[in-house]
Amino acid sequence: MPSLPLDFQADVLRVDLQHMGCSRVILLGSEASMASGGLRTALAKWGLQVFVPPEAERAWIANLASVPPNNTATTSIARLQALLEDGVEHGIQAIVATNDRLASMVQACDLPVPSLAYDSRGSVVRLKNVVFDMGGVLFRWDPLAMARRVCDSEDDAQLLSQAVFGSQEWVWQDAGAVGEKTVAWTSKTRVPHRLHKSVDKLVYHWHDHRVHVAGMEELIRDLKGAGFGIYLLSNAGESFARYEAQLPARACFDGTVVSCYEHLVKPDERIYRILLQRFGLEAGECLFVDDTLRNVYGARRVGMRAYHFAEDVDVLRAALLE
Numbered sequence: 221m222p223s224l225p226l227d228f229q230a231d232v233l234r235v236d237l238q239h240m241g242c243s244r245v246i247l248l249g250s251e252a253s254m255a256s257g258g259l260r261t262a263l264a265k266w267g268l269q270v271f272v273p274p275e276a277e278r279a280w281i282a283n284l285a286s287v288p289p290n291n292t293a294t295t296s297i298a299r300l301q302a303l304l305e306d307g308v309e310h311g312i313q314a315i316v317a318t319n320d321r322l323a324s325m326v327q328a329c330d331l332p333v334p335s336l337a338y339d340s341r342g343s344v345v346r347l348k349n350v351v352f353d354m355g356g357v358l359f360r361w362d363p364l365a366m367a368r369r370v371c372d373s374e375d376d377a378q379l380l381s382q383a384v385f386g387s388q389e390w391v392w393q394d395a396g397a398v399g400e401k402t403v404a405w406t407s408k409t410r411v412p413h414r415l416h417k418s419v420d421k422l423v424y425h426w427h428d429h430r431v432h433v434a435g436m437e438e439l440i441r442d443l444k445g446a447g448f449g450i451y452l453l454s455n456a457g458e459s460f461a462r463y464e465a466q467l468p469a470r471a472c473f474d475g476t477v478v479s480c481y482e483h484l485v486k487p488d489e490r491i492y493r494i495l496l497q498r499f500g501l502e503a504g505e506c507l508f509v510d511d512t513l514r515n516v517y518g519a520r521r522v523g524m525r526a527y528h529f530a531e532d533v534d535v536l537r538a539a540l541l542e
Contacts, residue, residue, distance in 0.1 A: 230262035233316060233336065235504045235525050237268065240334055242314035244269045246307045248326070249318030251282045259318065271312065273303060285319040301329040308333055347525065348505040350443055350540065351495065353486075354454035356511030357529050358468050359430040366426050370418040383410040384422045393457035396480035400424060400458060427463045435533035437468035442541055444472040452476040453495050453508065455485045475499045486510070487518025496522070509536065 237245060245263070247270055253259045254272040263270045273281050284296060304315060308331060315335040317323040323337030355361035363385035367377040384390060384407045392398045404423040408416045444450055450472045454460075457480050464470065477495045484491040496503055503523035510516050511529045519526035527536065 229259055230266055231520060231525055233263060234266040234268065235523065236336055237314055237316075238523070239504055240314060242334070243267070244271070244311050245314045245316050246271045246273070246304070246312045247316050247318070248273070248281050248285070248322050249316075250285055251278065253318045254278055254282070271307065277303060281322070284325065285322045297325055297328050300325055301331070304329060304331055347507055347540075348447075349449035349451060349501055349507070351451040351453050351506050351508045351519075351524070352440075353508075353510035353512070353515065353529070354452060354456060354467070357433065357509055358436055358452075359432045360531075361511070366429065367418075367422060369429055370421040371415065376415060376418070379411055380415060380418055380422060383407045384419060384426075390457075391485070394455040394479045395485050396458075396483045403457075424459070427459060430463075432468050433531055433533065435537075439533055439537055439541075440469035440472050442537070444469070446541060448540070449474045449499075449501070451495060451499065451501075451506075452478070453486070453492065455479040486512075486515040487521075489518060489522050492519055492522045492524060496524075507540075 237243070245268060247254055247260050247263070249259070260270050260272060272278065280299075284300075304312070304326070307315075312333060314333055315326050315331070317326050317335060317337055320337060323335065326335045352358055363381045364377060367381040367384070368374070371377050371380060384403070387403070387407060387410070389398055389403045389406045393400065393403050400423050404420055407419045407423065411419060440450055450469075452467070452473055452475075454476075456478050460478050460480065464476075467473070475495075475498065477491065477498065479485045479491060482491055482494055484494070486492070492503075492508075495501065496506070504525070506524045508516070508519035508524045508526040509529050510519070510526065511531075513528055516526040516528045529536075
């Protein structure tokens with residue numbers, strides 16, 4: 221099973237710890253997870269104070285994580301209890317164990333602080349809903365490839381792509397501030413007259429040749445079958461109404477929020493809150509999947525878990541279903 225990126229792992233843990241009101245934690249696991257540059261460093265980037273056992277104890281802790289309990293388990297638990305009690309006396313608010321064996325031993329200790337069992341596959345505790353972006357997640361978003369379909373040269377494709385998809389009007393369309401006619405008219409002012417018909421093809425029919433991300437339809441259906449709520453949160457213009465029915469596994473979606481109807485675009489925090497409020501969702505129970513990093517950060521700012529997607533459907537499947 222593939223491991224999730226460290227930033228994903230850290231974000232999942234951050235949300236769980238935030239729910240518990242804990243910001244000072246001790247991390248127990250392998251040498252790699254406790255070392256600088258590993259999960260310890262990734263957690264610290266979220267503002268958590270992350271501690272590890274003293275150097276003299278780290279090898280012993282790492283060994284506990286790698287071998288099954290034996291007849292010395294009682295002695296080991298007593299030693300672990302003393303170590304963690306000292307941490308609690310110095311302000312530790314929670315214990316994160318990155319291995320099931322360690323987690324079992326921590327739970328056998330009598331401690332006044334909570335513990336979390338976690339491994340590199342990613343905890344899905346309390347995760348109930350998956351929220352998908354559209355372009356770049358459900359289908360590929362490649363403006364230049366779309367422009368190439370409506371003209372005869374690479375130079376013209378570059379010009380058309382920038383004139384249409386790189387325009388401010390395209391952004392305003394997503395916000396519901398202007399319509400397709402305005403996008404087409406203003407885009408034509410940026411290209412030679414011979415390309416005006418190509419502009420119309422792009423503005424009004426760009427979605428006719430979209431390519432679905434391989435494996436995403438099957439993943440959505442499997443997530444739905446496993447009991448997850450499925451939602452769409454996307455920046456899109458008024459043409460969404462013409463191709464909504466062709467979204468992969470459209471029947472599986474429990475709700476959609478599209479920017480042009482809300483007059484808000486990601487990463488504005490308000491559009492994420494609209495999704496949560498409209499469908500009665502808890503932020504910490506939602507995983508948001510987007511290919512644009514600033515939109516990922518927008519979701520995290522309102523307390524949602526979020527994953528920066530790079531057509532790695534297998535990673536999502538491993539984290540959520542296996």
